[in-house]
Amino acid sequence: MKGTNLGEFEELVLLTIAALMDKAYSVAICDELSTHNGRTVKLGVVHSVLHRLEEKGFVKSELGEATKSRGGKRKRFYQLTVTGKEALVRTKAMRDQLWDRIPSLAWK
Template sequence: MKGTNLGEFEEIVMLTIASLSQQAYSVTICDEIERITGRSVKLGVVHSVLNRLESKGMIGSHLGDPTAERGGRRKRFFEVSNTGKAALIAAKSQRDQLWNSIPDVVFNGLK
């Protein structure tokens, strides 16, 4: 089913949200992804991914309090929902399983 599997970028965004805990809104998410992965991320792309994840129920959002920055406009903070958390854990366990089944020789000397 389409809803349960996460895309690579979706996963990264969700993990970033989780790692930023209370401070996750579009701009910080962008910055964090850029910092970690080193690739430049368009705000519009992040927005559209956030929107998609929200409609899938993976993440939730609420508007913060207005501040002096951004011309008084509120930020929309994101957090990973329980469904999202389950999906992330599922993804991680899939990966771990795969990692565990790889014989040592394959990555010998690379790790």
């Protein structure tokens, strides 16, 4: 698991973080994934993936401002790191290469 490879779900989470820009925190990521992915995503799963991504150095996080909602607890916002971006780009490139190799005839 450790290393630079991205799992499918990890990739989705990374992309969501990138898409949400500076509003990426766990619940928002979870909601975004649920709406776009068409399947319910459990908060616990998102949390552990975020934790793993942070361990791998693909994302970094910092606590936001305290708000009145959430029982006064602060949100933890996530951002892609450079290696995170590289990993996404690399995965995409690999996919594209593979896509390109498929002869269009094969899709009949």
